[in-house]
Amino acid sequence: MRRREEKGSNEVIEMQYDVLIIGGGIAGLTLAVKLGQSNVKTLIVEKDKKSGLIYKGELLQPKSLDILDRIGLLETVKENGVSLPSIQFHEFERMDNGSLKKLSENEFRYDLIQSPYNTSLMIPHERLKKLLFEEASKYDSIDHIQPAKFTGFTDEESSKKKAVIETKEGQLEIQANFYVGAEGRASPTRTAMDVEMKKTSYNHHFLTVSFPRPDSLDKSTIITTQNRFLGLFPLPNNEVRSVLLIKPGEFKEMRKEGLDSFYRAYCELIPELDGYVQQIDSWKKIQLMIPVRHNVSQYVKDNIILTGDAAHSVHPMAGEGMNLAIQDSDVLGELLCWMFKTNQTEWKHLRWYEKVRKPRAEFVSRLSHQAALLYSFPYRPWQRLRIKGVQQTEHSSVLHYKQMLNTSGLGIWKFTIFDRMKQAGLLPARRNDHKLSGIEQKVIFDKNEDYPWKGSKGEIG
Ligand SMILES: Cc1cc2nc3c(=O)[nH]c(=O)nc-3n(C[C@H](O)[C@H](O)[C@H](O)COP(=O)(O)OP(=O)(O)OC[C@H]3O[C@@H](n4cnc5c(N)ncnc54)[C@H](O)[C@@H]3O)c2cc1C
Incomplete structure (x- = not known):
């Protein structure tokens, strides 16, 4: 991958590519790797100078492991992650004296599935992005500009329109055979496509933070009472990602009361965390996450395509967001490579992507929604x-x-x-x-x- 340096000038610079990928998140980078491996001339633009400022999904599901294997990254991903072959559920009842009585304990196991990829895996989001970026960087057909922000398309008719990109050095106009919006939830490509979008919001928020974990906490674990939900997902380097469900407004109250209120919420549910959760020494490390669900009516319009969170965002309960992004980009990447390889670059073929991915993403979105309702x-x-x-x-x-x-x-x-x-x-x-x-x-x-x-x-x- 070549990093494009545009020298300072007041002129608008025009460039031409087979594919322009807007957004260097998991969806954009997975697609860049696929296109690079098939030598498709691609530019990827990313608006942020530095990423990783907010927490994003870290759980890889089996299909994503299969895809990462096919692009040659699975072994490195395994070295950088923790395999989690099952998920434990513990339900408690809070007694009048404040103690907890166990009501049930269950385990869901991935190894029932007859596949070599029958486990989940936790990997820090930015680590996975770095691995994908390094893989995409190996290919000369991939160019990369960062920071570079897509602001919209020029007004020309479909086949002649160009993408307008603002960089530190000035404005670029990129003409590409295909434009891929991979900018996440607030996608300007989606806005430009003017597609319908259905949105669902929820009656709860989450607080999320990682911190050191005791050795005994080595499985994905969900601990619930009538009023509380705490998800714990082991990460490498003896850390754990935690997700605490709260009522809207509760974060403000907890902040007023002090960090002790946060530590207490964890230690009441799982006393083994005492001495570990207290290592979070500032509210700045704790992120408020407001779940939303959206689905667009169309993934493709002319030669413009949406992938990942730009097309759909799902409730985080089932840990699917990042996986849908990888799985979208796998199918889209495979299709675009086939179109260029067989010289069939007519736009109509893009509908294969929507035909495969839209029903699957909507199905997973419904599952995540139903799982969310169970805890709502x-x-x-x-x-x-x-x-x-x-x-x-x-x-x-x-x-x-x-x-x-x-x-x-x-x-x-x-x-x-x-x-x-x-x-x-x-x-x-x-x-x-x-x-x-x-x-x-x-x-x-x-x-x-x-x-x-x-x-x-x-x-x-
Ligand atoms: C706060 C939060 C918490 C989440 N928690 C979970 C979770 O617990 N489990 C789970 O499975 N999923 C979770 N997700 C979802 C998961 O992180 C996403 O599904 C996944 O990151 C989607 O990848 P993406 O590449 O489509 O989008 P993103 O990761 O959002 O990447 C989009 C990229 O595009 C760039 N960009 C945006 N606009 C422009 C522009 N105009 N020009 C150029 N570049 C642009 C952005 O800077 C970003 O780098 C969470 C998401 C968020 C936001």
Whole structure:
């Protein structure tokens, strides 16, 4: 990758590329690696001089590990991360004397899925970006300008329009065959496309921070009471990422009361954190996270394409945001490489990307939303329903498999109305209530489902 240096001048500099990627986050960088590996002439622009100022997703799901393996990065990612093959759920009841009584303990396991990638993995967000950036940097066909901010398109007709980029040295006008908006939640490319967007907000916020962890905390763990939710996800270097659910406005109250109120919220739920959580010595290290969910009506318009959070953001409960970005860019990258390689660069082929990715992203977005709802209401019957749901899912081989497959991104096997009734305890769920009789292989996406244009004549209705 070449770093473009534009010398100071008042003139607008014009440049031409096959693909312009706007945004150097996980989505943009994954796409840059894919395009670099196929020698597609690409420019990537990133507005921030320095990134990493806010916390972003760190949990990689199995499908993302598969993709990282195919681009040659899995071993390095493993060396820089922590594998987490299961997730533990602990539910407690707070007694009148303040002590906690355990109500249930369950475990969801990725190793049920028949795949070499049947685990999740935690890696610091900026570390993953650095690894992707270094990989993209190996390819001469990739240029990179940072800081450089996309501000909109020129007014010309579709095929002639250019992207306007502000840099320290002046304005650039980039003409590309394809423009990819990978700028995250507040995407100016999406605004320019003028597509419809559905938005959901939630009745809760989160506080998130990493801090040193005791050795005993080596599994993904969710601890809940009727009123509290604390998620703990081990990171490398004996750290842990924590996510505490709070009511809107509670952050302000906690800050007024002092850091002790924050330490107390953690240690009451998991006393082993005493002496560890106190190492957070400033509110500045604790980030307020306001979950939102959005989905756009279209991922593609003419030769403009959205990927990652620009197209959809999901509630963070299921740890899917960064994964959707990687999975979008994998399919988009594979399609663009195929279009250039086979000289079929007509815009109509881009619809393959939307056809594959939009239903999958919407499915995962719904799952994350449903998981969020389970933890959104502080009522005793709601807690009982949640405990039942988790227990029934763990105890039925089919429900457990569906849960893990649908989270993994490796495939989709939808829950039926009967599954939902079992989860709610209205029907019994037993360990072998359905035999997994070969169907579990059919519900894993194969290459034809991931990249269907390769098996067709490249036509789409
Ligand atoms: C506060 C927060 C917390 C999150 N927590 C979780 C979580 O717990 N679990 C989870 O799975 N996901 C989480 N996510 C979501 C996850 O981080 C994202 O899904 C993932 O980072 C999406 O990657 P992306 O590349 O699409 O977007 P981003 O990571 O947002 O990257 C977009 C990049 O584009 C750049 N950019 C923006 N505008 C312009 C412009 N005009 N010109 C040039 N460059 C531009 C930005 O500077 C940024 O570097 C969180 C996101 C946020 C914001």
